[in-house]
Amino acid sequence: MPRAAPPAGLPAREAAVRLLVAVLSEGHSLDAAVAKEFQQSALEPRDRALARLIAATVLRRLGELEFVLNSYLERPLPKRQGALWQILLSGAAQLLFLETPPHAAVGLAVEQARRDRHAAHYDKLVNALLRRLAREGAAALQASDAVALNIPAWLLQRWGEAYGAEAARHIAAASLAEAPLDISVKEAPEAWAARLGGAVLPTGSVRLAAGGRIEDLPGYAEGVWWVQDAAAALPVRLLGPVAGKSVVDLCAAPGGKTAQLAAAGADVTAVDLSGARLKRLAANLERLHLAAQLVEADAATWSPGRTFDAVLLDAPCTATGTIRRHPDILRLKRPDDAAALADIQSRLLDNAAGLVAPGGTLLYCTCSLEPEEGARQIERFLAHDRRFARSPIAAGVCGIAAEWLTPHGELRTLPCHLPGERPELSGMDGFYAARLTRIG
Numbered sequence: 001m002p003r004a005a006p007p008a009g010l011p012a013r014e015a016a017v018r019l020l021v022a023v024l025s026e027g028h029s030l031d032a033a034v035a036k037e038f039q040q041s042a043l044e045p046r047d048r049a050l051a052r053l054i055a056a057t058v059l060r061r062l063g064e065l066e067f068v069l070n071s072y073l074e075r076p077l078p079k080r081q082g083a084l085w086q087i088l089l090s091g092a093a094q095l096l097f098l099e100t101p102p103h104a105a106v107g108l109a110v111e112q113a114r115r116d117r118h119a120a121h122y123d124k125l126v127n128a129l130l131r132r133l134a135r136e137g138a139a140a141l142q143a144s145d146a147v148a149l150n151i152p153a154w155l156l157q158r159w160g161e162a163y164g165a166e167a168a169r170h171i172a173a174a175s176l177a178e179a180p181l182d183i184s185v186k187e188a189p190e191a192w193a194a195r196l197g198g199a200v201l202p203t204g205s206v207r208l209a210a211g212g213r214i215e216d217l218p219g220y221a222e223g224v225w226w227v228q229d230a231a232a233a234l235p236v237r238l239l240g241p242v243a244g245k246s247v248v249d250l251c252a253a254p255g256g257k258t259a260q261l262a263a264a265g266a267d268v269t270a271v272d273l274s275g276a277r278l279k280r281l282a283a284n285l286e287r288l289h290l291a292a293q294l295v296e297a298d299a300a301t302w303s304p305g306r307t308f309d310a311v312l313l314d315a316p317c318t319a320t321g322t323i324r325r326h327p328d329i330l331r332l333k334r335p336d337d338a339a340a341l342a343d344i345q346s347r348l349l350d351n352a353a354g355l356v357a358p359g360g361t362l363l364y365c366t367c368s369l370e371p372e373e374g375a376r377q378i379e380r381f382l383a384h385d386r387r388f389a390r391s392p393i394a395a396g397v398c399g400i401a402a403e404w405l406t407p408h409g410e411l412r413t414l415p416c417h418l419p420g421e422r423p424e425l426s427g428m429d430g431f432y433a434a435r436l437t438r439i440g
């Protein structure tokens, strides 16, 4: 007999659970899981957004959700349980963090369990646990420590060593908040901020409350602006006026910085190792009516036989400064990842240096909070390449606050910087940037 049509809301919940399995059990990034899940999906854009939101909320709040659910379990769940645990987590996230009405969150989770061959025997358990959680869960969480539960201890310890224990807790708490929507606008940011109901930040980005489909906002289809965190927009601004200059953007995809450079009138060459990501960059530039030369190459060995007025290296990194937008980082990164990436970054930096014309600028940046991917990388580089010296960044320039700078004049933004009156409009990604000049 054909199965009855799924109840409204079920396909989005099922997609959320598949996303969680892909990240938590198979180790894929949330972005990669989303791209695969929705490649050939009939799900409406609204349901896709809901599935991603549920999965992202579980990944962000995993420690708290597991703490409450485990406190209700009298014995561990059996090994063969299908996606039972992910179904429970996703139901719990909807109840505790997404304000889903209990009858919908619980009813759909029970239905999901019934449709999963291995979880089907546990439908009554799902019903009982989630009903109890709907009644008592919020109070249990109020009495618990969200930072300690959700941020892996090794990461908190690292941040404590780098920034001090108090700052580490601020960084961690800010990393658990959802990020606002920051955009870079080609021209007339004030007018676009007014039209979109946002505000222009001191750094020049426009900030809006997140929510809704980005593609539906005014100006998106016409290519007036692109999504880019306020901190991510700073490295290109630090190059100063680039109109008419030759600039190479190494590790360029998906192209937020390439777009900034092209919009500012630079002659841009964008290099990336990944052909698939370069295709996305090309599509982004096309929407924005901007142009750049695209090169698919390994930036650690790329040798074009010429030099550039400026070289921007936005190196691949652990991305621990972007946890607000990519909460899967909390679940996927491991303590020795920063050291492994630091090796790659140093090879990229050494090759990038050879592409800078005499008197030109080398701008190195990463969206990591880890010192070995930031300040230590530059110390190492300057110690062995005497052709370069720091060109310190001054407070006030580009709206940069003094507390975002290191004593050497490098940019060191943290997720807890740029506090606003409303939490959903606060914070920025944790970015490190150093500006160097070729003096020799």
Ligand SMILES: C[S@@+](CC[C@H](N)C(=O)[O-])C[C@H]1O[C@@H](n2cnc3c(N)ncnc32)[C@H](O)[C@@H]1O
Binding pocket: 250, 251, 252, 253, 254, 255, 256, 257, 258, 271, 272, 273, 274, 277, 297, 298, 299, 300, 314, 315, 316, 317
């Ligand atoms: C942090 S993202 C860059 C973000 C980009 N600069 C922007 O502003 O939109 C890192 C990029 O580095 C690329 N990448 C990683 N290793 C590379 C290498 N050895 N050579 C060139 N690109 C590389 C990745 O494909 C990825 O697109």
